[in-house]
Amino acid sequence: MTRIYLDHNATSLLRPEARDAMIAAMDVCGNPSSVHAEGRAAKAVVERARAQITAAFGADGADVVFTSGSTEGAALALSGRDLHGSALEHDAVRAWVREDLSVAPDGTVEVEEAAKSCLQLANSETGIIQTLPEGLAVTDATQAFGKLPVAFNWMGATMALISAHKLGGPKGIGAVVLKRGTELAAQIRGGGQEMGRRSGTENVIGIAGFGAAAEAAARDLDNGVWDRVAEFRNILENAVEASCPDTILMGKDARRLPNTSCFATPGWKGETQVMQMDLAGFAISAGSACSSGKVRASAVLTAMGFDEATAQSAIRVSLGPETTETDVLRFAEAWCAKQKKHRARSA
Known part of the structure; x- marks a missing residue:
């Protein structure tokens, strides 16, 4: 059958471009934090993927901080912020917000204090798309990125959550995208990787797959x-x-x-x-x-x-x-x- x-x-199904990029990254043995040639080669893989995601997500001038996925990204972006949210949010977001935003029968959410609110861009169950207010604190763009022609620089949010496996990349890798200069307290502390926002040796193989998948997803949208x-x-x-x-x-x-x-x-x-x-x-x-x-x-x-x-x-x-x-x-x-x-x- x-x-x-x-x-x-x-x-989503793993894209061939992501698989090829991951296989190639497996042969890059260095730690991205090492200063020798092998380390610089690994760092180059990470930075190439960061550039691919930045371009695909229309986030030029923003910071892309790699995480293990949108669940960790939600914890990183939302912890300690006391933001308003709604019952439409993914459980990973609902765990960190106050569910006090009202939901209309058509699936839209009314936001009164954008700078103190988190609002998903597209719902994972119904697919309903929200209109994001200017100055929104955080948006969960996990389901939208790769399926809709969105750009971080014009969506009006300070931070956005994205994940690789929703657009044909590998599981276990995501990112928080944020306007440069935004304060973001690290939840995982240690060596200070990812601009001090998320410590731990980078998942070079997963990051390579994420970057390739994002680039391929952008081509699909264009085509x-x-x-x-x-x-x-x-x-x-x-x-x-x-x-x-x-x-x-x-x-x-x-x-x-x-x-x-x-x-x-x-x-x-x-x-x-x-x-x-x-x-x-x-x-x-x-x-x-x-x-x-x-x-x-x-x-x-x-x-x-x-x-x-x-x-x-x-x-x-x-x-x-x-x-x-x-x-x-x-x-x-x-x-x-x-x-x-x-x-x-x-x-």
């Missing part, structure tokens, strides 16, 4: 790859609506990531759907992968006003550059067949 991967918001993905997402949703008209589609009329579709059949648990579709050869999710294994209603959908039965029944289908029209039509056919069987048993 040929499996179809439709869970790119959890982690209209994600416009095609959006067309396939729409084909998927139209097929689901045509065959299963009682399906609830989240944020269909909102500005969304081009690859993300979230829909629900109240009473049919999302976890059950994930297992059934897995057995049928499709990889999807019932929410953020970082919260997998926790049987609970989606905090995102609950905050948007959906009842618990609906929030517990939602699934997320997230496409990637490799996804084809055949893939989404096969999924729609298989999912709707399962949904009709569920309806018949529940009648």
Whole structure:
């Protein structure tokens, strides 16, 4: 059975460019902090990747501080800041903010004090995009970077969180991007690497893959790859609506990531759907992968006003550059067949 991967918001497939860069970096033996030739070679790998990410993210003049991913990045950027946030944020951000920003039924968030707030750019479950206010303290751009034509220098935030494995890079490497001169207290102290913001020998191999993936993702945006993905997402949703008209589609009329579709059949648990579709050869999710294994209603959908039965029944289908029209039509056919069987048993 040929499996179809439709869970790119959890982690995207590794790009060939990233794999090649990582393999090449494996042969660079030096420590980037060493001053000899081998150390300088390793440092060059790190700085080339930093330049690639800076260019892809439109962050010229900003600092790119490498971390182990957006979870560590959230701790680095948010710890000790007492910022406002909302229930729409990823758990890694919600752990550090006050959840006191109101969420509208359309999935948008009202921010009153931008300089004291953290706001995601695009939601990982629904794909809904936020309008960032000027002077925002922190934005979580993890899901948006690589899928949307965004630039740090014009998004208006002081800091942004990004991660490699959401755009075709390796897992375990991310970054905090911040306006130069912004104070950022190190959470991991020691040798003073990463401009004193994050100590520890740099993950040269992961950083190399991150840089190559970011550069390749920027090319995809320029070449209209994600416009095609959006067309396939729409084909998927139209097929689901045509065959299963009682399906609830989240944020269909909102500005969304081009690859993300979230829909629900109240009473049919999302976890059950994930297992059934897995057995049928499709990889999807019932929410953020970082919260997998926790049987609970989606905090995102609950905050948007959906009842618990609906929030517990939602699934997320997230496409990637490799996804084809055949893939989404096969999924729609298989999912709707399962949904009709569920309806018949529940009648």
